[in-house]
Amino acid sequence: MTPLIQVQNMSKTYASEGVETKALSRADFQVEKGEFLSIMGPSGSGKSTLMQILGFLDHPTGGQYLFEGRDIADFSADELASTRNKKIGFVFQSFNLLPRTSVFENVELPLLYDQQPDGKNYDKVMAALRSVGMEHREKYLSNQLSGGEKQRVAIARALVNDPELIFADEPTGNLDSHSGLTVMKILQGLNNSGHTVILVTHETYTAEHAKRIIYIKDGQIVADDPVKNRRIAEGETELLK
C-alpha cells in the first residue's frame, strides 16, 4: 500500500534580500495512514516549515513530496486548494476562528469551498460539533467562547470535511493545562477512529501523546523514534480531578 506521505531528500531554502536561509535540508521519511506523529524541535528549527510543506501551504525547493503517491509539484493551485479542502484539516495555536461569526458558521467554512456540495452541511457541521462536545454552543459567536472551547470549535472545523490528515500546530500552546488535555484527548480519539494526525510542538510532554516523534534541529531531522511510554490524555484527565 502507498504511504500517505513520502518525503524524499526534501529541502527548503528561503531567499530574502539576497541572503539564503536553509530552513530544511534533506528530509527523508514516510507517514502511513492512521499514524499519530509528533514533529518536535525548538523554535526556529524548521518544524513549522516542514508542516507548511506537508500541509500544501508551501512548496519545497528541493527533493520530492509525494502525497498518496503523487508528486505535489504536479498539483495546480486550484488542485492544492481542493486537496487542502477535502483531505487536510488544520488546527492552529491561535485558533483562527472568524470574529463576530457563529460557531456553526465557523465550522461550516470549509464546506462552503467544497466544489461538489452535497447539501448536507447542517448534518456535517452538527456531527463535527458533537464529536468535540460543542453542539450546545452552535449559535454562540466565536468571541463568546473560552480558549479551550475555541480550540474545540477549530478542531470541529478541521474535521467537518472528514479529512485523511489532521495537522495540529502547537494546538495546546495558548491553553491552560486542563483545556490542553481535553484537546489532546480529542486528537487521540480522532486518531483511534482512523484519522492520521501530525502534531507540531516544542513540548516533550505534549509530543509524547503521539505514537512516533520526529526530532528536528537546524533544519535537519536528528531522530525519528516510536514513543515508548505513550501518554493517554483520557487517564490524565482522570488524574487531574
Next chain:
Amino acid sequence: MTRSKIVASRRARRNCSNNFLMHILSPIKISYRYLMAAKFRSFLTILGIIIGVASVIIIMAMGRSAQALILDQVTGIGSNLLGVLPGASDEKSPPPAAMGIAVTTLKYGDLQALRNGRNVPEVIDAAGYVIGTATAVYNGTSLSASFEGTTASYINVENAAVATGRFFTKDEEMDMSRVAVLGENEAKDLFLGASPLGKVIKIKEENFTVIGVLKKRGSSGFGVTSQDDAIFVPLRTAQKILLGIDHLGFIRLKVSDAKFVPQAKAEVATTLREQHHITDPTNDDFSVRDMASAIEIITQITDVLRYFLLVIGAISLLVGGVGIMNIMLLAVSQRIREVGLRKAVGARDADVQVQFLIESVFISGLGGIIGILIGIAFSFLVATIMQYLQYTWPFIISWQSVAAATAVSVGIGIVFGIYPARKAAEISPMEALRYE
C-alpha cells in the same frame, strides 16, 4: 408539530441552502458586520457614493421638471405659432424692430396671402398686428396704455378668451369700427371696478366703445407686452385712425400641429418671397420665427446645466469610489489572517477575489440605495415647494435614472473593488499560521 418534526424541517431547510447562495450571502454578512462595527467610519466611506448618486437622481428629476415648467409656459402661448417679422434677421439675433427701426415691408396683402390655404395649407388661422402707445381716458381717469390693432382672428390665433362681452368681428375690422376690447388689468385701472361694457373711452382723442374684456392670462412668457395690459382695437382702425400707417408690425400664424411647423415656415417664406418679388433668399425682407426654436434654445441651456451638474455628480462618484477602494484595502490588510485561513481550508484565489468583490459591491450598492432614497426625497420636497408656489413643477423620477444610479454604484463597487480583491487573493495561506 412535535419537537422532532420541527428540528427535522429546520434541517431540511438548512440543507436546501446551496453553496452558491452561501457564497453570495456570507461575504454580504461579513461586510455588513464590519460596517456595523464601525458605523461612523462606514458612513464616511459611503458618503461619496451617497452624494454622487443622490445628485444624479436630483439632477435627472429637477432637470426634467424645470424643462416641463418652461415648456408649459411656452406651450401656454402655443408651440404651434409662427411669427413673421418685417426685415431680415437671422434666427439668433433680435429683429430690427427691437432696435427701434421701423420696417414697412409687411403689408395687409401678405397676411391675406398667408391665410390663403393654397399657399400654406398647414396654417389654420393668421392674425396681423400693429402696436403703439397712447393715452386712454375714461371719466377723468387717464392712463398711458399700449394698444394693439389686430384682426378678429386674434382670439383664435392666440388662444385668448373673453371674460365679459365679446371680441370684435371681421365686419367691424373691415369697416374701421371704433370699438375696443380691454385687457383685464387695463379694464380694472381705467374703470376702477365698474363694468366697462358699452362705455365710451377716448384714445388719442378718438371715441371708442368698449365691447368686451379679455380673460386674465398671466405672464405671456415671451410677449413684450402682456395681453392683460393692452387695449385691442380693429387692425384697420389702428392703422388709419390711430397710427396713420398702412404696414403691419408683425403677423402670427397658427399651424394645425406643432409637427408641421418647419414645413409651414418654409412655405411662409416662399409665399412672402413671391409677394415681395424676391428670388434670392439672402435678400429676404422678412423673417419667420417659431416657438420651436425658442424651445430648442431653452432646452440647450437646461441641457448644458444638466451635463455640468452630471459632471459634478460623476466627480463625487469617483471620489466615492476611491473611498471604497481605500476601505477595501484597509479591510484586506486587517484580515490577512482571515484570508490565510480561508485559503488553508480550501478557498481558491478566485473564491477570495469574488468574496472581496461582493463586499465592495455591497458597500457601494448600499451607498447607492441610500443615495437614491435621499435623491427621491429631495426632489419630492422641491416639487412640493414649487407646487405650493403655484408653479407647474411635476415630481418626475424616471425608472431610467434609478436604474442608471443603481448600475453606476454597482459598477463603482466592481471597478474600485478589483484591485483590493486581487491584493486579497495574493495573500499566502501561510499567513494563517503566523503567530501574533
